[in-house]
Ligand code: AMP
């Protein structure tokens with residue numbers, strides 16, 4: 001997905017660079033960078049200065065160091081090991097987002113699923129299918145509403161552990177977009193793996209074109225293309241991390257009701273939102289909820305847009321995407337939700 005989005009954007013950048021599209025300001029140049037952070041490759045195109053790009057990479061490395069569950073000295077690792085830890089503004093904000101999105105989605109997003117995610121081996125790559133008793137025992141400690149914030153301290157009940165992995169990249173993108181806007185940048189695209197954060201439009205005033213990967217295809221196959229400006233586009237899909245055992249595929253998005261990979265009939269969920277954190281949280285949660293509940297959720301909230309792909313080969317889009325989403329994969333049937 002990231003590579004495709006990159007290709008599409010690189011091509012449109014070439015067109016601009018070749019002079020086929022007008023640029024309002026000849027002084028705006030693209031600064032490009034890529035890093036490995038939050039366990040994934042990220043790449044950035046910022047129409048600004050090298051300092052603007054450095055501000056982005058610093059912010060992401062800093063967040064990665066704070067939120068890592070595997071670096072023992074990180075505040076989140078300390079919180080998990082000791083049951084409480086001093087938290088800075090980022091950690092407090094993330095905890096609040098996690099509670100809000102958990103509440104809004106009826107617990108479909110639950111950042112305290114971490115012990116379950118570990119039991120399936122998704123943190124180490126040593127994948128196993130845990131037995132029912134193990135899952136049941138671990139599920140007893142899963143409850144995001146038990147996270148307690150008192151002043152600058154976060155506390156967890158004994159045995160409860162958190163991982164903000166379902167939100168962290170969206171949060172990082174949102175933070176960096178805010179930072180860039182404050183620095184006067186009006187055009188940038190930040191690709192944090194499957195999380196795309198845009199700032200403004202392309203320098204020529206046209207929308208960014210973001211490719212969504214076909215969940216049933218290879219990494220180069222597109223489900224469709226979205227045109228966006230100034231928003232986050234975040235995709236969660238079972239194809240992003242999985243393992244196969246005895247012919248069964250197990251992916252990394254867990255249903256908090258069962259402690260096992262969500263089997264909702266959805267193969268990917270893309271959320272378009274002003275808030276990268278909400279886009280990231282909702283893409284995970286709506287994947288767990290399945291098509292019917294996800295579309296019902298949209299009906300009552302309507303402050304985001306969504307693209308849902310189903311195992312059946314149906315693709316559902318919310319009405320706001322009617323003119324900005326183009327289906328590429330001919331094997332799918334496109335449905336637009338009624339207003
Ligand atoms: P994402 O890629 O944003 O959909 O987030 C998936 C990651 O978040 C997984 O790799 C797990 O570490 C964690 N996770 C899995 N299922 C959930 C869930 N239902 N709620 C919160 N975090 C989850």
Ligand code: MG
Pocket residue numbers: 165166167236279280281282283284
């Ligand atoms: Mg997510």
